[in-house]
Amino acid sequence: MxxxxxxxxxxxxxxxxxxxxxxxxxxxxxxxxxxxxxxxxxxxxxxxxxxxxxxxxxxxRNPVFSKEQEAEMAEQVKFLGKIFYGCTSIQIRKMAYEYADKNNLMHNFNKNLGMAGKDWLMGFMKRNNLSNRKAEGTSLNRATAFNKDEVGLFFKLLGELMEKYKFLPRNIYNVDETGFSFVQDPGKIVTEKGQKRVGSITSGERGKNVTAVCAVSATGVYIPPMLIFPRQRHSPALENDGPRGAIYRCSKNGWINEELFVAWLKHFANFTKPSENEPILLILDNHSSHISLRTYEFCKTNNIVMLSLPPHGSHRIQPLDVSIYGPFKAAYKQECNLLMKTELGRKITQNDIASLFRKAFQKIATIPKAEAGFASTGIYPLNPDIFTEEDFLAAEVLNSSELVVSIEERREMDNKTPDQIIQLTIEHNISAPGSPSLLNDYNSTDIILSTQVSQSIAIDHSVPTTSGVTAKDLLSVPKKLVNSKNARKQHAKVLTSTPYKEALQEKEERRATREKKKENKGGVKRKSGKKSTMKVPVKMSIKKVKKKVLQESNCETSSDSEIDMIDVRDDDDDTDIEDLQNKCILCDDYGQNNELWYRCVQCGLWAHAECSGCESPEGYVCDLCR
The missing domain is CATH 1.10.10 (Arc Repressor Mutant, subunit A)
Known part of the structure; x- marks a missing residue:
């Protein structure tokens, strides 16, 4: 300050x-x-x-820069912030020093550091309505893909579908997935001022994501969600105190796939009851799990019309992302913190996820939030002009051909000093005064002056500018290399349209061909998991295996009655001991390369770490013994 x-x-x-x-x-x-x-x-x-x-x-004292010069620098800083290339305070201070030095202006900036002082920066921000903000990470794909053409195509298709099917607002739905973990973000806490280390207890250091598939209508009707756990085998304990009407599934990594999405569609159709007189419009992103031949056939049969959103644009045009999932993550974090602090040494497990999700979702799943999400994205009421030119500015600048340079030009620029680069920029601006510039198309950048315009301004200053270096030269938009690889672009499309079926059939044929080639190569090799070191006969019942394990571990339990207490299978069930050692006792699947296995401390048999639902093998007891 x-x-x-x-x-x-x-x-x-x-x-x-x-x-x-x-x-x-x-x-x-x-x-x-x-x-x-x-x-x-x-x-x-x-x-x-x-x-x-x-x-x-x-x-x-007299200011270093005139009002016109400060306005020029401020507008360039604002412009870079709008295209997601915002400046840090250090960059602005260095730019101010170079601006004054190159233009031979009298200043008292620090010459050793080569930057303006903090006092000047705070005054500059106050005079020009600037603030220091925490930036939200925006991927390059999102910044470039959310452009006027893609959004216009989406609203065009949406308008055609609304005119053709006359969808009622209660029949317009949006579906999307979100991930959350049982290792919560503790957030901010109140503690002693000046304390060096401030910590807050969490359930673990790193947790696995659980996926929730949610859907909401334009009138605020929420479909019971589907929760997908990163497990091989489902357990009834996962549904404890969960949302009413929800369904639960498992996948290897906790992500959704084509099979699980079809299962969700059946769940969705049971609640919405689409018919020929009242079809359902389902708006969703173009994730690969949403696009399959089975999905297409199910939707065509059950009167569901699917419309995909523009690629990488869900953060701006998807109602669930805009108004629902942000408050949900905050409420879920609060519920996790509350549960962790109710009992000393309390840990959150996968069995607590459903209850925590229900409590957090009930707080934020309101009708006004759903209506605001559809209205702010222009889906309902239909408003194709909901986004302004400023919203598309970043994509227009980043996709501009004026910013493309060849690899040779980039190497040439890398070999030059900053002063030589600035001089080249000035010479380019002077040599092509009539060339069209993308920045001139933006109405608020009229004050971003070119070299000739800045020289023609009458600046009330003791020492006039001589070199003509502007803020645009010092804080310019970075150049990009020519990309020889043209990636296949996706667009918003009606996924249930008849011409789209041929593409899905070709996709299924290519998949079948790949699977057939794998079978011809000899199939998949089975790798056995960790083996027990017990020397037992080839044929032995589960009960005898447990007794042998207890004897080897010097356990005092040796009577048949105590053995029966931990036996959950029939005594006459004879099984090959090699199969018991190689298979997971929970999912009956064989081990793969680099898999983590846990051994039950009671029966001595092995289970996948993912199937166990535990974070460490210490004191692990399998579901069968429990």
Missing amino acids: PRNRNQGLKVNWSQNDITRAFKLVEEGTPIREAARFTGIPFSTLQERLKKKNSELPSLG
Whole structure:
């Protein structure tokens, strides 16, 4: 923060007083009488009349930059922020030093550091309505893909579907997935001022994501979600105190796939009851799990029309992302923190996820939030002009051909010093004064002056500018290399349209061909998991295996009655001991390369770490023994 200086009052008279004194003198009133009447000192008024200066005086030393120069720098900083290439405070301070140095302006900046001071920065931000903000990470794909053409195509298709099917607002739905973990973000806490280390307890260091598939209508009707856990085998304990009507599934990594999405569609159709008279419009992103032949056939059969969003644009045009998932993540974090602090040493497991999700989702799943999400994205009520030119500015600048340079030009630029790069930029601007510039198309960048315009401005300064370096030269938009690889672009499309079926059939044929080639190569090799070191006969019942394990571990439990307490299978169930050692006792699947296995401390058999639902093998007891 800048230092507080007690500068006192500037003057005892106002702007209206000096203006009135000027009028009195013009009407013929003597200067001394006009000064006495308005309360302005005679010498001050006399000097102001000579210089024809009717502005209020300013205290302190003369500013380094004029108002026009500061406005130029501020507009360039604002422009870079709007295209997601915002400047840090260090960059602005360095730019101010170079701007003053290149233009031969008198300044008192730090020459050793080569940057302006913090006091100047705070004053510059205050005078030009700037603030230091925490930036939200935006991927390059999102910045470039959210453009006017893609969004326009989406609204065109949406308008055609609305005109054709006459969808009622209660039949317009949006579906999307979100991930959350049982290792929560602790957030901010109140602690002693000056404390060096501030910590808050969490359930673990790194957790696995659980996926929730949610859907909401334009009238605020929420479909019971589907929760997908990163497990091989489902357990009824995962559904404890979960949302009513929800469904639960498992996948290897906790992500959704084509099979699980079809299962969700069946769940969705059971609740919405689409018919020929009232079909359902389902708006979703173009994730690969949403696009399959089975999905297409199910939707066509059940009167569901699917419309995909523009690629990488869900953060701006998807109702769930805009108004639902942000508050949900905050509420979920609060519920996790509350549960962790109810009991000392309490840990959050996968069995707590459903309950925590229900409590957090019930807090934020309101009708106004759903209606606001559809309205702010322009889906319902239909508003194709919901986004302005400023929203598409980043994509227009980043996709501009003016910013493309070849690899040779980039190497040439890398070999030059910053002064040579600035000089090349100035020469380019002067040599092509009539060339079209993308920045000129943006109405608020009129003040981002070119070299010739900045030289023609009459700057009220003791030392005029000579080199003509502008803020645009010092804080310019980065150039990009020519990309020889043309990636296949996706667009918004009606996924249930008849012509789209051929592409899905070709996709299924290619998949079948790949699977057939794998089978011809000999199939997939099975890798066995960790093996027990017990020496037992080839044929042995589960009960005898457990007894052998207990004897090897020097356990006092040796009676048949105590063995029966941990036996959950039939005593006559004879199984090959090699299969028991190689298979997971929970999912009956064989091990793969680099898999983590846990051994039950009671029966001695092995299970996948993912199937166990535990974070460590210490004291692990399998579901069968439990």
